[in-house]
Amino acid sequence: MLKPPENILTVQNMSVEFPTLSGVVTAVRNVSFSVGREKVGIIGESGSGKSTVGRAIMRLQPPQAVVKADRLQFEDINLLTVPEEQMLSVRGRRISMILQDPKYSLNPVMTVGEQIAETVILHERVSRKEARQRTLAMLERVNIRDPQRVFGLYPHEVSGGMGQRIMISMMLIASPSLIIADEPTSALDVTVRQQVLSILDDLVTERNLGLIFISHDLNLVRSFCDRVIIMYAGRVVETIATADLDDAQHPYTRGLLNALPSLDHPRDRLEVLRRDPAWLEN
Amino acid sequence: MTQDPGTAMTKSGYFTDLHNWLINEDFTSTRQARLHKAYVAWLSLLANPLAFAGFAVVVTLVIIAALAPVLTVYDPYGQDLTMALKAPSASHWFGTDEFGRDVYTRIVYGARTTLYISILVTVIVAPIGFVIGASAGYLGGWVDVVLMRITDIFLSFPSLVLALAFSAALGPGIENAVIAIALTIWPPIARLARAETLTFRNADFVVAAELQGARMGRILLRHIVPLCAPSIIVRLTLNMSSIILTAAGLGFLGLGAQPPMAEWGAMAAAGRKYLLDAWWLTTIPGLAILVVSLAFNLFGDGLRDILDPRNA
Amino acid sequence: MTMTMIKVDHLAVSYGHGDSILRVVNDVSFEVARGETFGLVGESGCGKSTVLGALAGRNRQWTGSIRIDDETIGQKRSISQLAKQQMVFQDPFGSIHPRHTIGRTLLEPLEIHGKDNRQERVEKALKDVGLPLNFRYRFPHQLSGGQRQRVAIARALILEPRILLLDEPTSALDVSIQAEILNLLKDLRDREKLTYILVSHDLAVVAHLCDRVAIMQNGGFVEVATKAQLLADTVAHPYTRVLMDGSRGYVASQRPVGVTAP
Numbered sequence: 001m002l003k004p005p006e007n008i009l010t011v012q013n014m015s016v017e018f019p020t021l022s023g024v025v026t027a028v029r030n031v032s033f034s035v036g037r038e039k040v041g042i043i044g045e046s047g048s049g050k051s052t053v054g055r056a057i058m059r060l061q062p063p064q065a066v067v068k069a070d071r072l073q074f075e076d077i078n079l080l081t082v083p084e085e086q087m088l089s090v091r092g093r094r095i096s097m098i099l100q101d102p103k104y105s106l107n108p109v110m111t112v113g114e115q116i117a118e119t120v121i122l123h124e125r126v127s128r129k130e131a132r133q134r135t136l137a138m139l140e141r142v143n144i145r146d147p148q149r150v151f152g153l154y155p156h157e158v159s160g161g162m163g164q165r166i167m168i169s170m171m172l173i174a175s176p177s178l179i180i181a182d183e184p185t186s187a188l189d190v191t192v193r194q195q196v197l198s199i200l201d202d203l204v205t206e207r208n209l210g211l212i213f214i215s216h217d218l219n220l221v222r223s224f225c226d227r228v229i230i231m232y233a234g235r236v237v238e239t240i241a242t243a244d245l246d247d248a249q250h251p252y253t254r255g256l257l258n259a260l261p262s263l264d265h266p267r268d269r270l271e272v273l274r275r276d277p278a279w280l281e282n
Numbered sequence: 283m284t285q286d287p288g289t290a291m292t293k294s295g296y297f298t299d300l301h302n303w304l305i306n307e308d309f310t311s312t313r314q315a316r317l318h319k320a321y322v323a324w325l326s327l328l329a330n331p332l333a334f335a336g337f338a339v340v341v342t343l344v345i346i347a348a349l350a351p352v353l354t355v356y357d358p359y360g361q362d363l364t365m366a367l368k369a370p371s372a373s374h375w376f377g378t379d380e381f382g383r384d385v386y387t388r389i390v391y392g393a394r395t396t397l398y399i400s401i402l403v404t405v406i407v408a409p410i411g412f413v414i415g416a417s418a419g420y421l422g423g424w425v426d427v428v429l430m431r432i433t434d435i436f437l438s439f440p441s442l443v444l445a446l447a448f449s450a451a452l453g454p455g456i457e458n459a460v461i462a463i464a465l466t467i468w469p470p471i472a473r474l475a476r477a478e479t480l481t482f483r484n485a486d487f488v489v490a491a492e493l494q495g496a497r498m499g500r501i502l503l504r505h506i507v508p509l510c511a512p513s514i515i516v517r518l519t520l521n522m523s524s525i526i527l528t529a530a531g532l533g534f535l536g537l538g539a540q541p542p543m544a545e546w547g548a549m550a551a552a553g554r555k556y557l558l559d560a561w562w563l564t565t566i567p568g569l570a571i572l573v574v575s576l577a578f579n580l581f582g583d584g585l586r587d588i589l590d591p592r593n594a
Numbered sequence: 595m596t597m598t599m600i601k602v603d604h605l606a607v608s609y610g611h612g613d614s615i616l617r618v619v620n621d622v623s624f625e626v627a628r629g630e631t632f633g634l635v636g637e638s639g640c641g642k643s644t645v646l647g648a649l650a651g652r653n654r655q656w657t658g659s660i661r662i663d664d665e666t667i668g669q670k671r672s673i674s675q676l677a678k679q680q681m682v683f684q685d686p687f688g689s690i691h692p693r694h695t696i697g698r699t700l701l702e703p704l705e706i707h708g709k710d711n712r713q714e715r716v717e718k719a720l721k722d723v724g725l726p727l728n729f730r731y732r733f734p735h736q737l738s739g740g741q742r743q744r745v746a747i748a749r750a751l752i753l754e755p756r757i758l759l760l761d762e763p764t765s766a767l768d769v770s771i772q773a774e775i776l777n778l779l780k781d782l783r784d785r786e787k788l789t790y791i792l793v794s795h796d797l798a799v800v801a802h803l804c805d806r807v808a809i810m811q812n813g814g815f816v817e818v819a820t821k822a823q824l825l826a827d828t829v830a831h832p833y834t835r836v837l838m839d840g841s842r843g844y845v846a847s848q849r850p851v852g853v854t855a856p
Contacts, residue, residue, distance in 0.1 A: 045768035046739075189637035189795070190840025197844045218769060219798075223843030259773035261802035263838060266825050269777055270802070273770035309731035315695055486689035490746075493650050494703040494753065495676045504702065508693040 008210040012071035041221030044231035096171035102163035106155040113151025161192035333584020339577030356384035391544040411471025419479030441466035459538040478510040512589035519582035523575030600626040605658040631790040633800035636810035679757035680750035686742035697730030719748040740771035
């Protein structure tokens with residue numbers, strides 16, 4: 001496994017448990033990984049716990065959930081023990097999250113420009129005028145052609161791709177060092193997706209950030225990320241550089257790759273994943 | 283549930299087996315699937331003490347109404363002026379009225395009147411409200427406009443005033459009271475049915491049925507009714523208390539049940555003249571109305587939690 | 595009996611009426627042979643699902659001509675015409691009645707069409723899609739997404755249609771489940787000699803199942819490509835190539851990233 005020289009985030013033996021009426025459900029079990037200044041993908045099917053991992057890092061899990069870990073270190077902050085007040089200045093400022101549908105993440109009664117400017121004022125205590133300038137510059141940076149006009153639009157007036165670019169500018173304007181993107185492009189068409197991802201790609205490279213890219217789309221993660229963490233039933237079954245995915249060892253990873261229809265490797269029948277109960281033992 | 287296997291052959295073992303059979307989701311027959319749903323509903327009713335209390339009162343009311351002759355010794359209409367306006371005692375638990383009739387007996391028989399009115403109104407109102415609302419929602423266009431404007435006209439009057447006007451026009455009597463109350467109760471049901479129908483109108487499973495050739499009647503009965511039924515049943519249960527109150531109000535004003543019929547509202551009205559001398563004549567029927575309408579409300583609230591399709 | 599199962603000429607479909615009329619599909623013509631699988635690909639709003647809706651009888655505001663199984667189809671269809679084609683929807687959670695058992699869901703079309711031997715037909719349909727027979731007593735919420743999609747396919751097949759109209763049948767499913775459903779669809783097509791029309795946004799899925807593919811943009815076809823063309827990468831239209839790249843994943847950027855979305 002590749003070990004990046006400088007880790008922004010280190011997760012060691014993290015578990016997330018939900019108490020329910022019929023006993024404790026372990027959504028994430030003994031997950032360990034680290035993120036440096038790179039793009040790390042988390043791949044998994046529905047119910048694999050991939051989104052729960054992202055939320056737990058942000059400390060946004062539902063109140064009844066219990067997060068346990070040997071270590072949960074983000075830069076100089078121990079995420080296991082840091083008090084909630086201090087977490088407020090970490091969330092959004094040093095770790096940002098981009099979700100699937102920007103419509104739900106934006107305030108519907110405030111123009112998008114005001115919302116981005118608000119973020120700047122909140123985190124950096126600059127004047128309103130300067131915040132506006134920085135917002136316009138940021139909107140331009142995510143390839144919005146007419147930032148003045150977009151500044152005054154309400155969330156329902158922007159398209160999906162535009163909304164996701166606005167979200168990206170809002171998340172990046174506070175200069176975080178880690179971005180968690182949870183299925184950021186699943187609701188977008190392929191051409192728009194390509195544009196949004198290349199903006200994200202450029203910004204991550206340019207600002208030297210860490211990115212956790214949570215997705216169900218193996219092709220996408222494979223072509224976009226540097227490394228990929230494959231999750232199955234709350235466990236990490238394999239962590240591998242995307243370039244080496246063809247040599248993946250774990251039968252689940254190989255099963256996923258073979259189940260995917262492909263233009264480049266057509267086959268008459270797709271391979272059906274045989275789930276081995278042994279994968280659940282560790 | 284957590285029975286020791288060694289003691290499983292006892293009587294409670296039988297219930298454990300039954301419980302497990304009912305709770306098990308690997309159904310082997312349609313009957314088991316239905317019983318499972320009923321059993322789960324029953325368990326969630328037990329888990330909600332207020333709703334269960336409401337349910338218990340409603341069941342008691344039904345039992346009292348059914349067994350009225352067994353539960354009483356006096357004739358509800360038998361007058362005995364020598365016994366008039368006697369305070370509650372061992373022989374007359376709730377005292378007697380101005381004609382010497384036993385109030386306890388009349389309360390018990392009044393339960394019959396109350397149930398008769400509320401059940402009859404519900405039976406009339408449920409299908410009418412559903413058909414009007416669901417047709418408006420399903421067909422849309424001018425049908426929707428016409429049906430909903432008619433509904434709006436009925437909704438725009440305060441229900442008691444409307445019921446008063448109708449029973450005054452139709453003449454006093456319990457059947458006319460039923461009709462008058464039904465006329466005021468159906469519009470909210472129709473609105474509810476329309477709103478529910480609209481949410482499912484373009485659901486894929488309704489479209490699938492249409493593409494297979496299902497006609498409107500079938501879609502409404504087979505596909506929309508099971509989805510609307512929970513919220514309509516909840517609404518009707520919550521309405522029970524307002525039916526009871528309106529019926530009592532009409533009786534109180536002399537437009538509902540006519541003397542000598544035992545009806546709680548009419549009883550309270552008649553007792554009003556003796557309020558200072560014979561408090562039980564108004565208090566007891568008033569309490570009966572209060573307890574029963576509260577019970578229906580609590581039960582309806584509980585049903586909402588149990589039946590809500592969004593919890594399924 | 596001709597070799598053509600579906601013949602569509604100059605189909606135009608619109609929504610709304612009066613001033614707010616919106617034409618979604620413009621002058622589309624194509625033919626699908628018996629046993630062929632024809633794909634419709636494009637981005638959201640291109641009209642691919644609308645074409646499918648017109649073929650299914652869901653959307654009646656269309657002009658042009660549609661012939662299915664050598665019969666000209668009008669805006670209103672007879673019950674036997676409706677049974678000729680059946681639709682499978684994208685969302686397995688919304689396409690099955692939540693309060694009906696699976697058995698009830700499968701009996702429904704049989705009752706509408708007055709078929710006999712209902713129990714046998716229900717059992718056969720469940721067996722055909724690879725579900726255990728006792729599933730007929732279950733409710734949809736007890737089933738996984740893949741199992742529900744199998745039920746939806748069983749419901750479509752129970753009337754023994756000649757055509758299945760598939761509206762993104764696997765896009766709501768996990769990759770491994772998608773593979774199972776695509777294999778099932780392939781097996782059913784070969785066994786029952788069915789004709790498919792498959793709508794999808796993913797060219798890899800379409801190329802896997804289809805013989806020919808129409809690429810749609812703004813309510814019209816930009817190109818009709820064969821499977822061989824897709825696999826050999828010899829498609830003619832640049833937009834087709836954009837979609838092909840899209841199904842492969844992200845293409846590292848050719849800086850500067852110029853284009854701005856509309």
